[in-house]
Amino acid sequence: METPWLWLIPLLPFLGTLLNALLHAGVLRRRQQERDLMAPAVAVPERLAGWIGTGAVALSFLVAVAAFLRLKALPVDERVLTATLAPWIQAGSLDLSWTLSIDPLNAAMMLVVTGVGALIHLYSIGYMHGDKGFCKYFSYLNLFVGMMLMLILSESLLGLFLGWEGVGLCSYLLIGFWYEDGEKADAARKAFIVNRIGDFGFLIGMFLLYWGGGGSLNMSDINAAASQGAFSEGLATLAGLCLFLGCCGKSAQIPLYVWLPDAMAGPTPVSALIHAATMVTSGIYLVARLGDFFAFAPGVLPVIACVGAATALFAATIGIAQRDIKKVLAYSTVSQLGYMFLGLGVGAFTGAVFHLITHAFFKALLFLGAGSVIHAMHHQQDMFKMGGLRDRIPITYKTMLIGAFALAGVPLFSGFFSKDLILFETATGHTSPWLLWLVGAGGAALTATYTGRLLALTFYGEARFDPQKTKVHESPRTMTLPLMVLAVLSIAGGLLGIPFIMHPLADWLDPVVGQATLEVRGEHHPAHGLEIALLLVGSAIAIGFLSFGLRHYRRSPEEQRSRADQATGLLRWLANAWFVDALYALLVTTPLKILAILSATVDVFFVDGTVNWVARRSRATGNDVRRMQSGGANDYALWFSLGAVVIVVGLLAGTR
Amino acid sequence: MLATYAPLLAWLALVLAFVVGILALTAWIGRPQAATGKGDPYECGMIPRGDARHRFSVHYYLVAVLFILFDVEALFLILWALKARSLGLVGLVEVGLFLAVLAVGWLHIWRRGGLEWDR
């Protein structure tokens, strides 16, 4: 159904970008006039920018809700809304237009992005208060939401790629938002470069799909072509793996996850929005959207499952030894994304999307809570220097507790249902089910442990800082309100799918991913006994390890601290993230640097030499030719006559 | 094909012969006689002898150009007049338009002072 106003959804945030950019330009001009380059974005533009930014995304959310309701009113098998703005590229058989299309899957994504996005914008008003780049920040953040919506809503793979690159750019800009700090600028660059590797895979995959599958880049066409077997198996596998490489980059999976922990250099709301709730899930979205294709491509889904499971466990081990509160959450995000890929890999598309949504709620909550803690602690991020914050910042504490329960998978919280759905589907899948389940369950145990550790070190015990020097205060209303909303969502999110009782999300997504699920998993065989057993095991793991973590670290934080300071043995490996960065530096960066020096030498002596020679020669020739241009009309007439003679003689000779 | 132009060629030859003949005849019959006023321009124009770099009024050229313009106008009018009857009303309107445009140009020149010699 053609619904032109869908374009409002991405255009509203873009409009916000524009307005905030203008505000920023105004602030810059004033600073220049007052010759005070460091002046903060003073009250009026700051308030305006914050509300424009939040309002744009909130309005976009309202339009998204309207679109959702319109979609819901349609019969189940006709649930697609489209909006075509204009033709884009028409070259040969390639026919692309600026088209948005909304099906149940990206409708869910769209609501999450705009809804959580609006809350985080609101939160940012308090968090970024007084920053000198306030308007710029909101401009970037709006641009991000717009780009993310382009990514989600585009009908064509190329449009998706446009958004994909756009959110990558915003991620770069926001990680390096405080670019005066060299380390933060480096982190931004790292994120951008690592993502380039993934994007390379994405592009190759896209070309392969276009070349090998009937010449269309529209995702519905690709899915249809895959269902009809238009792709050869080898090509489909190759294209699928290439696309998955792109997903590994964007969604931080082994081997390309290394940028995400460093990305915590950005402002904390950015970490919440981009690096936990939305952008990093676009890889999951892509695989789910192209579900029919991935279901067809042989051998790709098992690879995805294995990579996902490995990442889930691996990142969780690192998370357990981090001291920086945001680093813990970052590795936790990598790990949770691994679960989502595990779900996709075993054909549990619904489970993956379910976890994506609940994770968006509780991880955004945790990050925002961490931001609130950091805000309260005056930019102290080391958990060993916190402690005892429970009574000092009660709202943050209570909401974060809910988020932590959801993350750990405590029964009845949203994360419990989504994670256990994935683990159950893993155990009943086709790809070495019990090994993968064991890895997943191990990861869940570690997750519960580090969640307990985070709570214990941050909120319980004695204060390990000087309360006289560090005045701890609860955050302003604009920051606590989003926390409370997200806390409610972190609990209520579970209502999207409660085993045996209700599964509205699965029903909703069925028109999109049902076919692919059937293709991968075959007919549905209810295994109630197993499911109940696994639920019980999952609850036991979550509660057991969470309380272990809480008790263990609550009791002896000082001892843990000294152990962390010395960092020997396994702890040293964990704290340094298994030295993967060093390994990459040795294996990838060093050879590249040597190559760079070599090619620089060739460039300077050979290429530049040639180019400079050509330039010098042509300048000299130009000078010679310029002499023709003597300025004398009689000389010109002479050249004219010479040319005339040549042409007349030439034409006359030509006819002979 | 060029044979059709033969009478024209003969005519050209006759003209040349006449000019050369007259010049030769005057040189032979007449006597050179230097007298004042003989080399002066008649009524207007430049003095034909003397230093070429002397100053003269640029108005001379302006008037000459304008003269040529209206001269050409007369040429067009003669062509029209020859065929005026067969061209009929349409021809009359066309030539009227032509004259009107020319008249506007003339009006403009006049108002701008292009016709005033002393300025």
Next chain:
Amino acid sequence: MELGLTANDWLLAAPFLWLAGAGVLVLIWDAVRPQPLAEGIVSWIGLGLAAVACLPILEAVRTEPVEAFSGMLSVNVPVIVLAILCLGAAAFCGIVAWRSLLPYEGGRHTTAFWTLLLFSTFGMVLTLWANHMATLFLGVECLSLPLYVLVALRRDQSDSIEAGLKYFLLGAFASGFMAFGMAMVYAATGDMSPAAISAAAEGSSLGVFGVALLLIALLFKVAAVPFHLWVADVYQGAPTPVTALMATGTKAATVAALLRWAPGGELMGPQSWAMLGCLTLLIGNLTALNQSNLKRMLALSGVAHVGILLFAFAARAAAETAEATSQIGDTLGYYLVAYGLAATAAFGALELLERRVGHSESASLQGIARRQPLLAGVLCIALLSLAGFPLTAGFLAKYFVFVEMIRHGLSSWAVIGILLTLFGFAYYLKALVTLFMQEPPEERPSLWRPDWVATMALLVPTVLSVVFGVWPKAIQL
């Protein structure tokens, strides 16, 4: 009263009537009561009405070309589009000249400017539409004569007068070639329509001689090597608004005339055309490389553009079907529009800079990016479009020409053309580097009042350059 005119005659005569009417009205106005503002408004209205009168013609020619006045005029789609471009360029010239050229010497030359502008535009449109040698000659002369005066309008600047005189002398020289060539073609074939060109080319050497002379005259008008030498001096010396008009309107009109009146493949093969194009492109680029004056540099870059246009002529000489030929005609039309828009914007921006700095040496660009970001942006897009940077109309225009060449078996020439084009990037980028990366030598006194009307007018061709570069179908050739 029955004037014996058909509906088509009236249709095609309408733009001329508006232009000439406006010109005559301005003259009368001046004679009765001089009133500079009113004269400008009348002229703009005349240009606007002429453009509006072109629209029904555009509708009429969608299906097939339209002829009028017993075949003296004939139009097709590209020709109408170019006529609208010429009218737009003239209106733009008037807007940009409003605050610089017109007030000079107390506004004494206002009437001259407007009437000459209108009559020259009249000539451009007539040249575009001429389908008979008599109308072509009238058109070209009607285009050139007012321009000679417009070029020399700044009587207080020796450059301007010198440029006008040079243009006049060489132009008269070329007109002689043209008239003589036409006479000989007529003598050989007894015909003065474009068909006479191909008839003469196949006939006697008298006819070939005539075709050659006509070709030489037109090559002079479009400024192809070696008849291009006047361009640099004239473009530099002329008041910049007039230069903008010449670069856009004159070039469009004369190149379109060349397309209609140049000999086809039977007399001048694709190799000869390509060689001529290559020479023009090479010499244009080489000469432009070392120019320190921006107007001169852009003038010579225009010569290089003519080289690429001649490449399209080479493709036309190689084309075998009528369909392919008309396709190349569309390509040329698109190229001229793209070039015209970019050149208009570039010269317009230079005019505004010149007012501020007092000269058009490349140093005048220093520090503009910071002081006048809008102007710098306009100039940047214009230069990128001239250079043929992707996402601008200039890029697509070059791309289309090279595609046509490759399609008609001129791949090796196309490769040479592409290399030479890239070579041309050097001087555009040099200007951009000056624009964005160099600081002015010292703080200049800011006596300069921004001319917002002209700046806004500049945005029109600039935006169109980008729009047509992204969405070429918008021109609807």
